Structure formats: structure tokens, C-alpha cells
Amino acid sequence: xxxxxxxxxxxxxxxxxxxxxxxxxxxxxxxxxxxxxxxxxxxxxxxxxxxxxxxxxxxxxxxxxxxxxxxxxxxxxxxxxxxxxxxxxxxxxxxxxxxxxxxxxxxxxxxxxxxxxxxxxxxxxxxxxxxxxxxxxxxxxxxxxxxxxxxxxxxxxxxxxxxxxxxxxxxxxxxxxxxxxxxxxxxxxxxxxxxxxxxxxxxxxxxxxxxxxxxxxxxxxxxxxxx
Numbered sequence: 634x635x636x637x638x639x640x641x642x643x644x645x646x647x648x649x650x651x652x653x654x655x656x657x658x659x660x661x662x663x664x665x666x667x668x669x670x671x672x673x674x675x676x677x678x679x680x681x682x683x684x685x686x687x688x689x690x691x692x693x694x695x696x697x698x699x700x701x702x703x704x705x706x707x708x709x710x711x712x713x714x715x716x717x718x719x720x721x722x723x724x725x726x727x728x729x730x731x732x733x734x735x736x737x738x739x740x741x742x743x744x745x746x747x748x749x750x751x752x753x754x755x756x757x758x759x760x761x762x763x764x765x766x767x768x769x770x771x772x773x774x775x776x777x778x779x780x781x782x783x784x785x786x787x788x789x790x791x792x793x794x795x796x797x798x799x800x801x802x803x804x805x806x807x808x809x810x811x812x813x814x815x816x817x818x819x820x821x822x823x824x825x826x827x828x829x830x831x832x833x834x835x836x837x838x839x840x841x842x843x844x845x846x847x848x849x850x851x852x853x854x855x856x857x858x859x860x
Contacts, residue, residue, distance in 0.1 A: 656721035664710040665724065668731045671703040676738045679806070684746035686808040697806035703735050704799040726773065732795050733766045739802045748805060749830070761837060762798075765844040776851060788850065790843035794836055801832035 656662065678696040686693025710728060714720045740759045749755030804825070813819050 656719060656723060659714070659719045659721055659724065660717075661710040661714040661719050662721065662724050662727065664706055664713065665727045665731050668703050668706050668710075669727075669734060671699055671706075672731070672735045672738060675699040675703060675735070676742065679739070679742050685748060685810065690808060690811055693806070693808045697803065697808070700735065700739060700806050701799075701803050704732075704803065707732060707795070707799075729773075729791075730770060733770060736795070736798045736802060737763055737766055739806065743802070743805060758833070758837060762840055765840050769844055769847055772847075772851065788843065788846055790839055790846050794839035794843050797832055797836035797839060801829055801836055804829040804832065 675696050678692045678699065682689045682693035682696055707728065710724070714724055740762055743749060744752075744755040744759040747755060749758060809825060810822060813822055
């Protein structure tokens with residue numbers, strides 16, 4: 634291989650690695666960064682509110698609203714990126730990271746406050762979520778660093794998982810139990826929380842399934858295509 638072709642190859646690899654920062658300050662990415670800031674504020678308020686909001690019910694309501702806002706803006710930055718042709722590698726990387734910080738933080742606090750009904754089972758659920766989420770995020774970095782590697786955007790099972798996860802956690806965070814304070818628990822509240830946990834468990838199944846799909850698309854599918 635000539636020195637000229639080697640230099641071109643090195644230059645191409647350098648450009649590929651630098652491309653992650655292209656468009657870092659695009660408006661959709663700024664929305665993503667603002668979501669990360671909201672995550673920090675949400676977690677502080679959620680922790681201050683205490684388990685189920687027992688220490689400060691007002692802070693729990695505010696934390697729940699902030700969570701819903703942060704989760705909803707996920708669609709805004711994605712829509713902006715597609716509509717105005719501002720899809721960037723940075724956006725494809727940071728968007729799922731923002732989702733994971735939001736939902737992962739909410740899950741850890743809920744487990745610490747024993748809001749899953751059983752402390753041990755709650756931490757098992759959270760551990761399964763986090764192992765998949767952190768593992769896939771770390772893999773994204775490794776895939777990105779490979780020669781010719783690109784950030785792999787979330788597939789539909791992962792996006793569906795995020796929807797169920799955000800809906801379930803939003804329902805868990807909203808302290809509707811307080812509406813029946815001092816009364817016999819109404820049937821609708823019981824049904825509400827049963828539905829809440831069911832949605833979270835569906836999200837867990839989708840979480841594990843989408844992780845398997847990502848692993849397949851990253852490693853198995855390319856090898857089969859080469860045959």
C-alpha cells in the first residue's frame with residue numbers, strides 16, 4: 634500500500650471520528666441538552682419529596698410534571714431534526730442517553746423508595762433495566778469508534794420500550810393516591826396502580842427484547858450479509 638493511500642485512509646478515519654461533533658449546537662441537540670438539565674432538576678425534587686411524595690406532596694407533583702415534560706420533548710427534538718434536515722451523529726447518540734438518564738434515574742429513586750411494592754423485586758427490575766441500558770450505551774461508543782463505525786439509531790422495539798417506560802413511570806410518579814387520603818381506597822386507584830405496574834413490566838420485556846435486536850443488528854446481521 635502506497636504512503637499516499639495510507640495518508641488518505643488515516644485522514645478518512647480522522648474525519649469519521651470528528652463527525653460526531655458536526656452540528657453539536659443544532660437546535661434539536663440544544664433541546665436534547667435542555668432535557669438533560671431537566672433530568673437533574675427532576676431527580677432533586679423527586680428525592681426531596683420522599684417516598685410517594687410523603688415528605689412534600691407539592692414537590693412530588695412538580696417532579697412528576699417535569700418528568701412528563703422531559704419525556705415529551707424527546708419527540709420534539711426528533712421531529713425538529715427530521716423536519717429541518719438536522720439529523721446529526723451527536724443527536725443520535727445524545728438523544729437515547731438523555732432518555733436513559735431520565736428513566737434510569739426515575740427507576741433508581743423509585744426502587745430506593747420501595748415504590749415497586751417489594752424492595753428486592755424492585756431492585757431486580759431496576760437492575761435488568763440498567764444492565765441493558767448501560768450495556769447498549771457503552772456498545773454504541775465502541776461501535777462508533779470502530780473504523781467506519783457509525784452511531785446506530787434506536788430501532789422500533791427500543792422506541793416502543795421508551796414509550797411504555799415513560800408512560801408507566803409518569804403514572805407511578807403522579808401521586809393520585811393522595812386524592813383518597815383519609816378514605817377507604819377507591820377501586821379506581823387500585824386499578825390505576827395495577828395498570829401502572831403492568832405497563833412498567835411490559836416496558837421491561839420490550840427493553841430486554843430491543844437489547845437483543847440491537848446486538849443482532851450490530852454483530853450477527855453484518856456477518857450474515859458478508860457471506
